[in-house]
Amino acid sequence: MSRTVLLLSAAALLALGALALGLPKPPPVLDTTHTVATPDEEAATEVLPWVASSGWGPLTLEGKLSGAWVQSGPSEAFAVLEVKAREPKEQRRVPANVALVIDRSGSMRGQKMDDAKQAAREFISQVRPEDRVTLVHYGTDVTVFPATLATEYERERMYAFVEGIEDGGSTNISGALEAAAEQLKGATEFFKVSRIILLSDGQPTAGLQREEELFALARTLRGQGIAVSGLGVGADFNENLMQGIADQGGGFSGFLRSEQLAEVFTRELEQATRTVARAVEVRLTLPPAVHSVEVMGVTAVREGNEVRVPLYDMAGGQSARLVVKLSLETEASDDPLELLVATVHYINVETDRPAEAQVALTAKSTEKPKVVRAHLDKDVRVHAHRALGTQQMRAAAEEMKRGNRQSALSLMGSARRFFGASASALSGDIEDLDRTRDAYEHAQSASEQRDHARSLQIKSIKNFGQENAY
Template sequence: MNRTVLFLSLAGGLALTALVLGLPQMGAGTPKEPHTVSVLTPPPPPQPPPPPVAPSTTGGSLTLTSRLSHPYIPAGASELFATFDVTGAQVPGAKRSPVNLALVIDRSGSMSGYKLAQAKQAARHLIGLLNDEDRLAIVHYGSDVKSLPAMQATAGNRERMFQYVDGIWDEGGTNIGAGLSTGRYQLSTAQQSFGVNRLILMSDGQPTEGLTADADLTGLAREMRASGITLSAIGVGTDFNEDLMQGFAEYGAGAYGFLEDAAQLSTLFQKDLQQAGTTVARAVTMTFTLPAGTSLGEVLGYRASQTGNEVQVALPDFSAGQLERVVVRLNVSGDAVGRTVPVVDLKLAYSDLIRDAAALNTASLSAVVTDRREEVAARQDRDATVYAARARSAVNMQKAAEALSEGRKDEAKLYLQQNQALFRETSAVAGAAAVATDQAEQQAALDEYDSAEGEDARRSLVKKSKVKALKSFGKLGSTY
């Protein structure tokens, strides 16, 4: 890679230095002269700040908390970060609700031996966790697809399921699309009788037969979500397409997990069952309304669509206690000193499964324009600054993973070094303890990148890095 391009990339990655040190990044223009105050004339008292943390004003099965990195901004153009935490309600004493499940297992030739044996053991474990009120279909695919039709998980039927799993053998290619379509059909036969309908996909390889294009396959996930079916995707080993599997979970409103060792499949199947059985909200959508003077920089780590001054982001289904965080970079213009300017309005719409009704949470964030730059720094929200730094580090982590996957190890390490610098600067605002774990993780990643040798080691590290990036973006409950 051209050395000049690398240095420019590094400079761009460190552009947040001004922000994490307490000053929003300024827009282009003529620098202002430093503000001076007469010794005999005290400065005017500051305007009361808008609350840096804005809890949701509307009740429901989700709680919304909003933060703005800089409640005070200088006059002119500034770059700010808004963070939105969405948390599923806890339901004390509530037992898991009945679920309509389809377990879709890859049994292609690459699953031969240990991986398929562990997948079958995990399937048995899942069956053993089901109650009589639950329903399960078992689908396995290679070049073709075979299935045990969905049935209630009574004691007698669970025994049939165990026997069916024992009879699964590896063969053929990888027809993921056919496996998904069959699982969806099995769920649809009793979908109206269940509040939660969930498909769990497990694969260790790339699609080789049937639908093979990512867009066509993720289109199936979008169709499932639109029809009320949630899709979770678990990748095993180092040879599967992690971007495709992540796309399944994102478009399907479910969870994504990466396992290098198939022996951990039982844990993930159990976790996904628990999430499905404690779902409190589905069809969750964030809508940002940008007032005059605010424009969208980016929604970090999430797919967003913008129409006019409205930006929409689809979130996963939420289980009890599940937390997801969305970090948004915004460009804001403040004109008159002392004036409070609106930054962003948010609506969180969803189907509340506890109340069995549509629900809406709202939040608004604003900032005060000041000519006292020390006040900008003093009022900075430390938590929002840390969350923004993590989301920005996730962008670099993704870039590092892509560079490593293409054999550009030195470039990959450069992105991680940018993250080290970013968290050092963030510690100056939030304190060393706030980012100590982040700094340790970046150093550990740098050490791993430095020592990664061989194709399998690189593939594993790429997948681990992308999982780390998802969590740093804020996909905390939907990433296993």
């Protein structure tokens, strides 16, 4: 006998007992057909069509629900949304208004400082004469190379500025970001793309020091038309801070390895100068049938019946996927019920004007569990299982950083069980997780453990459908 039948039978018996005793009816049982796979159920085979936005802007939006029907009463469902940036008809490089911000605090002494300076030289070698460039280095105080077009003469001056950097002092990240922004603000109306690239080990000791304050600063700069990327230097850099700054600033995050400096800056500058949409944000409008919502793996803020999800600036060919878990309360209906309206808002870089794309997702509601189960979407179910497992992976990465080996291994085991619910589709994820678990179990040093934690964290970001991590 299936779990669903057992639950419904139990609910019916409780209701009859309550009526016989004159007691209030028990609350209805939450239906989890869309979100929980039972051992005895047959695999979903249906593939529902994507609901696509209309229009010809640089961003498109598609979405669909985890099934064509939901169970009446309280239930759960998933939605998957895909934001995609069209490749422009003509590949044209957009001149950038960009600032490189370099941490020179005492914690950067040695190899980290050498790597940061080499990264700055690589950056200078890749900018072009049409780019407007600012350099900033900081410890307790902040030193600025004023914004200028990157002509050959000015690039030579920039190289000399970088050679003169000496480590020392506290880590005033906020002061450096504010100084860089002041340099960029004077030209944001003339340049379609403005960006700050922060190089740091992410250990603030002066100015704003709490993560929440630095995230708020990144959000403010993004609202002023300046994206912020965070690139970590040194094996012990604060990944959560640098990633959070990038997430809130609409930029990219990554780890600067000595042997990959050229590759990282090539990708960062290509992304910036090929941007087709900036200030990208998905807004989810929730109808009365939706009681709560969880956007899995990304930052989301709810205000009344609207949930806002900031995304990164997008170049042609880039995309972002959101997996959304919905808690519902519906009445049986053969007419489609609107369960989610999603709108992506952004600035079209070519026209420098606001634009949007929208989809509305609907499903019917029934009292018949078999109808619900017969119309589940197999692809959305795979996305859901990957997202649920990835939540456990991300938690495992945090436990690795804390040195909690057994807890990390247990969480990786939980992740594997979620992936196993769609084992054929997620076989690659399972194999990758098994390799990471085996390597972590045999890691001999704290440095090796940090590397595995970082690898798992980057894998988590990509599994959640985000393309803003190197």
